[in-house]
Amino acid sequence: MSSTIHATALTSDRVAKLQRRTIIVLSAATILGGLGVGAALSVGSLLLAEVSGNDAISGLASAMFSAGTAAAGVPLARIAMRHGRRRALVIGSMVAFVGAVVAIFGAAIGIWPVIALGLGMLGVAAAVQLLSRFTATDLALPRRRARDLSLVVWMITIGAVVGPNLIGPGEVVGNALGVPPLAGVFVFACVAQLLAALVNWLGLRPDPLLTAREVSAHEAAAAAAAVLEAAVVETVRGSVDPDHAAPAAGQLAAAESSPATPRTASIKIPHTLTRGAQIMTIIVISVAQILMVGLMAMTPLHLMHTGGTAEIVGLTLSLHIAGMYALSPVFGYTATKFGRMPTIAIGFVLLAASVWLAYVAGPSHITVQISLTLLGLGWSAVTVAGAVLLTDITPEHERPRWQGLSDTCMSAAGAVAGALAGVAFAIGDFPMLSLIAGGILAAGALVAARLWIMIRRS
DSSP states (O other): OHHHHHHHHHHHHHHHHHHHHHHHHHHHHHHHHHHHHHHHHHHHHHHHHHHHSOGGGGGHHHHHHHHHHHHHHHHHHHHHHHHOHHHHHHHHHHHHHHHHHHHHHHHHHTOHHHHHHHHHHHTHHHHHHHHHHHHTTSSSOGGGHHHHHHHHHHTHHHHHHHGGGGHHHHHHHHHHHTSOGGGGHHHHHHHHHHHHHHHHHHHSOSOHHHHHHHHHHHHHHHHHHHHHHHHHHHHHHTOOOHHHHHHHHHHHHHHHHOOOOTTTOOOOOOHHHHHHHHHHHHHHHHHHHHHHHHHHHHHHHHHHHTTOOHHHHHHHHHHHHHHHHTTHHHHHHHHHHTOHHHHHHHHHHHHHHHHHHHHHOTTOHHHHHHHHHHHHHHHHHHHHHHHHHHHHHSOGGGHHHHHHHHHHHHHHHHHHHHHHHHHHHHHHHHHHHHHHHHHHHHHHHHHHHHHHHHHHHO
16 A cells, blocks of 8 residues: 555656646747747738738738637647647647748738738637646646646736837848848747747647646546555455445445546536536636727727827837736736635726726826726736636546637637727727727626636535
C-alpha cells in the first residue's frame, strides 16, 4: 500500500511541474501571437480603405477578423478532443500565418477582397488565444484554475500594447518589399505566428489535455484499488461480516465509475441541469462580449464627433485594452478567493457603471474614457470567471467541445454586435447605443442570477 501512495505522489509532483512548464509555454506563445494580431488589427481597416479607395469598406476589417475567430472555435475544439491541444494550437497559428501571407499578397496586387480574406484567416490567431486560456486549465488543480487561466489571458496585454507600435517599422519593411507600406506590418504577423506555432509544437510535450486524461484514468484506478485493498484487508482480518460486504462493493463501484478526480473534478450539478448551466454560462460570457464590442466600436466616432483628436481616441482605446487584460490576474484571484459567480457579479456591476457613464457622457471625453476603462474591467471579470466556471461545471471528457462552443458564440456575438452598433449609433448616437446596451445587460444579469441560484442549490 505504501508503494501505491509513493507512486501517486511522484505522479502528482510530475504533473505539477508539467503544469508550470505548460503555463510558461502558453504565455510565450500568447505574447508572440498577440504581437501579430495587435499589429495587423491596427492597420487592417486603414489598408482596406487605402486599397479600395472607399472608407466604408474599412469596417470589414473588424468584421472579417471576428468572423474568422468565430468560425475557428469549434473546429479547433474538435481537433483538440481527437488529437490534443498542441496540434489544435499549432494548426490555428499556421492558418493565421497563411492569412497574413494572403493579406500581403492582396495588398501587393491591389485587390481588397483578398486582403479581407487574409484578415479573416488571421482572425484564427485570436481563436488560438482563446483556446490557450482553456489549455491552461487542463492540468491545473481546481483551486488554481482561475489563476492559471488569468495569467495566460494577461499575456495578451503585451501584444495588444506593443502591436500598434509596429506600424512605423512595418512601413519600412513594406517599402523594402515593394508592397503598400501598411502591408509591411503583416510581415511581423507572419513571423509571430510561425514562432508561436514553433513554441507550442516544441513546448507542449506531452500534450496537456491528453496528459490530463491519463491522470484522470490513473487517479480513478488508484482510488478503486485503494477501496478494494481496504475491503480485502478488512475481510481477511475478520472485522467485517457478509452484511458489510455490500457497502464495500458499492464504494468500489462508485470509485470505478466516477469521472471526477482531484485535478480534473467538476462542480457537481445534477445531470439534468448540467446542459442548462453550460448554456447560461455561455450566454453570460457572450453578453459581456456584446457590450464590450458594441460600445468600443463606436467610441472613436463619438469622440471625433465631439471634438476629439486621434490622440484622444488612441488614449481611450489604450485605457480600454488595459482594463480588458492588465487586471485579469486580479479577477483570477477573486474567482478563486470569493467564487466564480461573485466575480461575475462584480463584472456586471462594472459593466452597468460603464453603460450608465456612456449614456450621460455627452461631449465629456474624460467620462467616456472612464466608461471604456470600466467596460474593459467588467468584460475581464466576466470572461475570466465565466471561462473557469464553464470548465468547472463540465465533465472532463466534454470540456473541449463546450469550450470551443463558448469561444465560437462569444466571437460571433461580438461580430454581430460590431455590425449592429453602427446602426444604433446612426439612429441616436451614443445615448441610443447605451440604452440598447443597458437592455442587453439587464437580460444578461437575469441569466447570471438564474445560473447562480442553480449552482447554489446543486
